Amino acid sequence: MVDLTDRVRQLNRGEENRRARYILYWMQVYKRPRYNHALCFAIRAANERRLPLVVYEGLKYNYPWANDRLHTFILQGVNENRREFQRLGIRYVFYLQKNERDPRDTVARLAEEAALLVTDDFPCFIIPEHNRRIAARVRIPVFAVDSNGLVPLSAFAKEEYAARTIRPKIKRLLPRYFVPFREEKVAVEDPHLRVNCPEETVFEDGEIGALVARCAIDHNVAPSPVYRGGRRAGLARLQHFVEKILPRYHEQRTHPEVDGTSRLSSYLHFGYLSAQEIAEAVQAADAPQQAKETYLEELIVRRELAYNFTRFNPRYASLEALPDWAKRTLRAHDGDPRPTIISPAQIEEAQTYDELWNATQRELLWTGEIHNYVRMLWGKKVIEWRPTHDEAFHLLEHLNNKYALDGRDPNSYAGILWCFGKHDRPWGPERPIFGLVRYMSSRSMSRKFAAQAYIEWTESLAQ
Ligand SMILES: Cc1cc2nc3c(=O)[nH]c(=O)nc-3n(C[C@H](O)[C@H](O)[C@H](O)COP(=O)(O)OP(=O)(O)OC[C@H]3O[C@@H](n4cnc5c(N)ncnc54)[C@H](O)[C@@H]3O)c2cc1C
Structure with missing residues (x-):
């Protein structure tokens, strides 16, 4: 039971x-x-x-x-x-x-x-x-x-500071909670x-x-041609993932030009799949231990850190939820001149000067998701392009929640705020606009994978 x-x-x-x-x-x-x-x-x-x-x-x-x-x-x-x-x-x-x-x-x-x-x-x-x-x-x-998640939210007494603080606690608690799930059966059937x-x-x-x-909703965001809703579609993707992708997950997860991650976050968000059944399928898979551990770190530690964050921090939808060091450094740099201001409409329509960034936004617009690796860049660049940090945060929240199937989730807020320093640490050297918050550039990121192939793939989506 x-x-x-x-x-x-x-x-x-x-x-x-x-x-x-x-x-x-x-x-x-x-x-x-x-x-x-x-x-x-x-x-x-x-x-x-x-x-x-x-x-x-x-x-x-x-x-x-x-x-x-x-x-x-x-x-x-x-x-x-x-x-x-x-x-x-x-x-x-x-x-x-x-x-x-x-x-x-x-x-x-x-x-x-x-x-x-x-x-x-x-x-x-x-x-x-x-x-x-x-x-x-x-x-x-x-x-x-x-x-x-695998560990109940009530197992933690307060907001955890970062992955490194929650990880040992989760490790200690998993043997107690990650046990076979015995389904219940109704005694009085009346369908x-x-x-x-x-x-x-x-x-x-x-x-x-x-x-x-016939619904009075926004009709300007088309259904995803890539992700189909429902548990059956989620289970099919899970099977494809564990058989074909997981064995190389640890090597390919930073390559948006290939199908190298699970792409299960939308199924998790709408609850079509549970983290436990995904974790069980991953543990049972024929894949290297390193691949399994890398994946389970994301699915369990990162995801449950985000849930812990929104459970315990009532200000999760604002920059107020940042740690003190990030608030201090961002405050000191909020007034810095922005070399290029880009309007919310240009950003939303993927019409910036940055081709790699446009590709991430196109992926979001057309499929309803952004690859895990370039999602960080997607968030970081917008900080440079809006006049204040607060405006950047609210634009990111809006675009993520409007277009992403997996949006409106604890991971959405933890992910966006991570771009502003949440669950991270200070990084030198101190820079304009970012202060000590970790900086990312499209140039250096595009050297780490076949960026042109990813850009071309997102262009093909829009046609
Ligand atoms: C700016 C920004 C916005 C984000 N918005 C969302 C969002 O709206 N919804 C969402 O689910 N995730 C969000 N993330 C986290 C992460 O990018 C996605 O979970 C991931 O891209 C989902 O793709 P996948 O299922 O192929 O992930 P995989 O690489 O296969 O990872 C497996 C699972 O682990 C979890 N996971 C992976 N990375 C993270 C992370 N950094 N934080 C928390 N959980 C993680 C997810 O549940 C994911 O499905 C965001 C990250 C950033 C930087």
Whole structure:
């Protein structure tokens, strides 16, 4: 049985509804029927009370940066989740709120006939506020369950300073938490239970475009032609990764011109895959130990550092979250003259003088992701091109969250702030604009891999 003790938080003092018809799991983040701690907790609650389980997934039109790309990636996962939950005897409800005239408050409505409400605990974006509001609104107990990583967020008492401080702690805790995941099974199957909630049934891929077109969202960001949403697509990419890419991951991960990294971050972000099942697949793979260790350092240490950061630092969406040395040095250099100011529109449209940088932005615009290695350069250059550090930060946040499928995530904020010194250390010599924050140049980076091939590949995407 999976140990959930350190992963569950009760968010209110609600009283259980003894005349309830079901247990409700509001699946906001971790959109998967397996390796899901919140689902496990909900199934146990249902079985203890001999009640069926309702899994509710909602997609509204008005979350920040809602656009065709993000909506499509989510809708592509709905049908297969519906089928899988049905097979497991669980009632799955999906509701698409297309505009302000459509019914709202569906979770509260469903909660009226539920004994208790279970939802995902996610330390970032709109989820903490959703959870605060629903816990205050409903009368039943609300539980937030942490399916974020291999080690529960509650295993740490405070914000960790850097990878070097969290790494030994994670190493010590992993044997306790990284244990086989035993799935739970519902005792009372009722996949067609009647519920008081509007529903959308997304049957085939062909219908998704028309559905998205009817939503009051930003229609200027096209669906990704490269990344398809859903657990099945995520599992297929995982299999390709462990068989074909992982054996050379440690050598090729700094080569954006080849398919040399996992490209699984969007599947992790939307919860189609869990970090644990990826880690298990990597451990079981036929690949050199060095490749596995290099990858697991990223997936576990770097990723869980980012989650720890947004859980414990309420100012994660600002430069206020930087360490003191970075704040000091940036403050001293914020007024430095910028040799070239580039407008947000030119930056967004990949129309700068820097061809390598334009390539990173094109990759983001056209695919919904940027290769791990050049993503650092993508962030660093914008610091040079905007009149203040604050403007650079907010433009990066906007572009990352608007175009990246894996955006709006703890990794987004840790990654962008890393460009300003977060989780890093001071580097000399002191430079204009950056002060002691690590500097990166396109010239030196382009010598480290076949930059021209990467540039040409991103040009071909735009055609
Ligand atoms: C400016 C900037 C913005 C970023 N924005 C995001 C974002 O919006 N969403 C996002 O998931 N990552 C972000 N990152 C971190 C990293 O670049 C991506 O996780 C990585 O590019 C995803 O590609 P991949 O799945 O092929 O990674 P791989 O190289 O295969 O790495 C495996 C996994 O490890 C994790 N990981 C890798 N690098 C990091 C890192 N530096 N910090 C935290 N976790 C990491 C990811 O979950 C990733 O999927 C950002 C980094 C920078 C510098």
